Amino acid sequence: MLPTNFSAMFNFEFHFCPRLYRLFFVSLLLVSSLTVFASVSLPGLMPVPAEVHYGTGRFAFTPAWQVAISGHDDPRLRAALARMLRRAEERTGLTFAHLADGEYSFSANVTGASLVVDCVASGAAVPVLGDDESYTLEVTPAQVILHAPTVLGAMHGFETLLQLLQSDATGWFLPAVSIKDQPRFAWRGLMIDVARHWQPMDVVKRNLDGMALVKLNVLHLHLTEDQGIRIESKKFPRLHQLGSDGHFFTQEEMRELIAYATARGIRVVPEFDIPGHATSWVVGYPELASAPGPYAIERKWGVFDPVLDPTNPKVYELLAGFLGEMAALFPDAYIHIGGDENNGVQWNANPAIQTYIRERNLKDNAGLHAEFNMRVHAILAKNGKQLIGWDEILHPDLPAGSVIHSWRGPEGIADATKRGYASILSNGYYIDLCYPTWEHYLNDPVPAGANLSPEQQQHVLGGEATMWAEWVTPETIDSRIWPRTAAIAERLWSPRDVRDVSDMYRRLAVVSRRLEEAGLRHESYLDPALRRLAGDDAKLEEMAALRSFVDLLEPVKKYRRGGQQPAANQFTPLTGLVDCTRPDSAAARAFASQVDVVVFAQSWSELNARPLAQTVLAWKSTAAILTNGLAARSPRLQESLPELQNLTAASEVGQEALQVLASGQVPAAGWMPVQFAKLERAGEAHVAVELPVIVALKLLVAAAAAQDQRAQLSAEAWKQHLLSLVTPIVKPVATP
Ligand code: ACM
Numbered sequence: 035m036l037p038t039n040f041s042a043m044f045n046f047e048f049h050f051c052p053r054l055y056r057l058f059f060v061s062l063l064l065v066s067s068l069t070v071f072a073s074v075s076l077p078g079l080m081p082v083p084a085e086v087h088y089g090t091g092r093f094a095f096t097p098a099w100q101v102a103i104s105g106h107d108d109p110r111l112r113a114a115l116a117r118m119l120r121r122a123e124e125r126t127g128l129t130f131a132h133l134a135d136g137e138y139s140f141s142a143n144v145t146g147a148s149l150v151v152d153c154v155a156s157g158a159a160v161p162v163l164g165d166d167e168s169y170t171l172e173v174t175p176a177q178v179i180l181h182a183p184t185v186l187g188a189m190h191g192f193e194t195l196l197q198l199l200q201s202d203a204t205g206w207f208l209p210a211v212s213i214k215d216q217p218r219f220a221w222r223g224l225m226i227d228v229a230r231h232w233q234p235m236d237v238v239k240r241n242l243d244g245m246a247l248v249k250l251n252v253l254h255l256h257l258t259e260d261q262g263i264r265i266e267s268k269k270f271p272r273l274h275q276l277g278s279d280g281h282f283f284t285q286e287e288m289r290e291l292i293a294y295a296t297a298r299g300i301r302v303v304p305e306f307d308i309p310g311h312a313t314s315w316v317v318g319y320p321e322l323a324s325a326p327g328p329y330a331i332e333r334k335w336g337v338f339d340p341v342l343d344p345t346n347p348k349v350y351e352l353l354a355g356f357l358g359e360m361a362a363l364f365p366d367a368y369i370h371i372g373g374d375e376n377n378g379v380q381w382n383a384n385p386a387i388q389t390y391i392r393e394r395n396l397k398d399n400a401g402l403h404a405e406f407n408m409r410v411h412a413i414l415a416k417n418g419k420q421l422i423g424w425d426e427i428l429h430p431d432l433p434a435g436s437v438i439h440s441w442r443g444p445e446g447i448a449d450a451t452k453r454g455y456a457s458i459l460s461n462g463y464y465i466d467l468c469y470p471t472w473e474h475y476l477n478d479p480v481p482a483g484a485n486l487s488p489e490q491q492q493h494v495l496g497g498e499a500t501m502w503a504e505w506v507t508p509e510t511i512d513s514r515i516w517p518r519t520a521a522i523a524e525r526l527w528s529p530r531d532v533r534d535v536s537d538m539y540r541r542l543a544v545v546s547r548r549l550e551e552a553g554l555r556h557e558s559y560l561d562p563a564l565r566r567l568a569g570d571d572a573k574l575e576e577m578a579a580l581r582s583f584v585d586l587l588e589p590v591k592k593y594r595r596g597g598q599q600p601a602a603n604q605f606t607p608l609t610g611l612v613d614c615t616r617p618d619s620a621a622a623r624a625f626a627s628q629v630d631v632v633v634f635a636q637s638w639s640e641l642n643a644r645p646l647a648q649t650v651l652a653w654k655s656t657a658a659i660l661t662n663g664l665a666a667r668s669p670r671l672q673e674s675l676p677e678l679q680n681l682t683a684a685s686e687v688g689q690e691a692l693q694v695l696a697s698g699q700v701p702a703a704g705w706m707p708v709q710f711a712k713l714e715r716a717g718e719a720h721v722a723v724e725l726p727v728i729v730a731l732k733l734l735v736a737a738a739a740a741q742d743q744r745a746q747l748s749a750e751a752w753k754q755h756l757l758s759l760v761t762p763i764v765k766p767v768a769t770p
Pocket of ligand 1: 374375441
């Protein structure tokens with residue numbers, strides 16, 4: 035097996051400790067520039083298969099490409115094959131053999147076929163937890179053979195095959211390779227909150243296509259929230275009629291969505307968040323709340339008081355009817371009942387509820403919540419369903435067989451599995467919080483050395499990326515999900531020791547393009563969005579500057595956007611500057627590696643510094659073009675002026691540091707703190723946007739200030755010295 039790439043040499047473990055964080059950060063900078071040419075010919079497989087052995091030679095991919103089905107055959111397999119072949123045609127521009135009715139022509143001759151698909155059996159018609167998803171793929175110069183115990187495995191094999199497809203001057207080909215693959219975790223999910231901002235059918239479908247591409251197998255739909263009920267109830271129509279502004283999936287549409295997911299080997303797990311996060315439920319049924327109504331759909335973001343009244347028999351009548359209806363609609367064995375963030379305000383203020391708690395010896399609100407969960411559990415069990423809920427449902431009275439969905443902290447998985455509950459990890463996979471990809475990537479449900487017994491480890495089903503929708507619309511949501519979720523998909527599929535961050539980034543750039551080809555819009559949403567911000571009279575040069583500017587910025591992380599835009603609510607258009615920036619700026623990462631080359635080299639080199647000098651000069655020019663032109667004219671872009679000032683200031687510090695380095699003269703004492711202070715100001719967020727190049731610039735300043743020591747120190751000691759100078763602003767980022 036070939037080494038995945040050069041940077042494997044730099045691999046090390048990372049456990050969210052400040053010192054390692056610092057080391058990690060810098061090593062990331064150090065290796066990123068080296069790996070680009072070292073591994074450019076390797077395919078962009080993501081997730082990395084369990085076993086890959088590259089051979090010699092290649093299978094030429096030509097219009098004569100033909101498939102034979104040698105084992106189990108069924109319409110789902112045929113449809114998946116047709117999708118794969120169409121994507122291959124679109125990518126290569128080749129046209130394969132089609133029949134008159136448009137279907138692909140399959141070969142009856144196994145020995146002569148280009149690709150032999152050999153499935154043993156269908157597998158579950160609707161995917162279930164624990165399905166056999168394995169496959170093997172053998173590419174030799176003579177033939178490609180895909181074996182799989184089930185159609186699900188074959189579908190994963192098709193995705194791998196498409197990811198292997200490459201071209202060079204001789205044409206399209208698959209490299210000779212032997213792959214034996216199966217997932218590490220059975221539960222590999224993406225949660226989409228379709229409730230806070232409504233996300234219609236086409237958004238969910240294109241994201242299902244993206245999920246299939248990276249072998250995710252659970253779509254968790256967060257269907258109810260304070261801000262909306264997004265599913266039709268025939269039994270309790272006031273739920274969706276009064277709680278949705280008319281934006282909901284009809285049951286027929288949901289069946290269509292489930293069929294779409296099923297065809298791609300993806301389970302659909304619905305969430306109905308109760309008893310809290312339930313304002314939209316009590317708009318139509320105010321008598322079910324724990325305080326008198328009337329209620330209106332919540333428009334703001336946060337944690338709100340309305341909560342179902344667990345002492346009211348009518349609540350269970352509604353839940354028995356509604357959940358029974360949903361149990362019939364959704365084929366999956368699991369129903370998620372939320373259970374998070376009940377703030378207790380309405381329960382505390384209601385004397386009848388507090389009396390109920392006392393009389394039943396329920397102890398406190400948590401005891402009441404636990405009793406509620408037991409009753410909901412009984413309803414689900416009667417309908418043949420298993421219960422999942424967020425961390426907060428963990429309680430000594432929680433019935434066995436329930437699943438804990440961990441979101442609040444790393445201890446959630448340990449607590450739940452210690453008590454024998456199966457568990458799913460989302461803490462560390464909150465993609466709505468705009469953290470860089472590598473943080474999610476290194477977040478492992480069962481890290482090496484985890485303090486979990488073998489039995490506890492068995493209870494860890496996997497994980498889910500969570501796309502909460504306070505700050506996304508159908509236009510922008512893909513840019514918050516992709517491509518970062520592909521790295522999470524790899525964490526959940528690939529062996530634990532696949533954790534080379536720079537190779538991940540190399541492959542992520544490739545898979546990101548494939549995701550766009552599959553219909554996602556995480557890149558392509560941007561041009562029209564920028565055009566709208568710019569207004570109708572923007573010049574070409576200004577549009578180019580605007581693109582460079584937003585490429586360098588990032589949305590603020592964690593829950594800071596609400597603090598930056600406190601007046602925003604469900605009606606606020608999400609078409610501002612921040613909505614045109616994306617998490618984990620590739621331009622900022624590229625800049626960090628340019629700095630790395632300059633500051634960690636043995637000595638100053640004008641040649642090494644040239645790309646860096648060009649970059650900071652380009653920033654200054656970008657800022658000038660926009661500040662004096664477009665941003666002054668366009669009402670939408672005026673909000674960008676403070677960040678343009680930040681960019682100007684950052685580029686000036688960068689230029690000055692480079693001049694100091696070029697001069698070879700150590701600046702006066704006090705120069706470095708002054709530059710650091712300028713950088714910290716330049717790093718301040720405005721309109722929920724920030725400039726993520728501050729740490730790299732600080733390294734550059736530190737290298738300039740301490741340059742007289744460079745020749746006297748070993749490479750390692752010099753690196754440590756620089757790191758010690760920038761330490762104060764490199765902080766570990768806490769997960770929520
Ligand atoms: C959650 O983020 N409240 C589950």
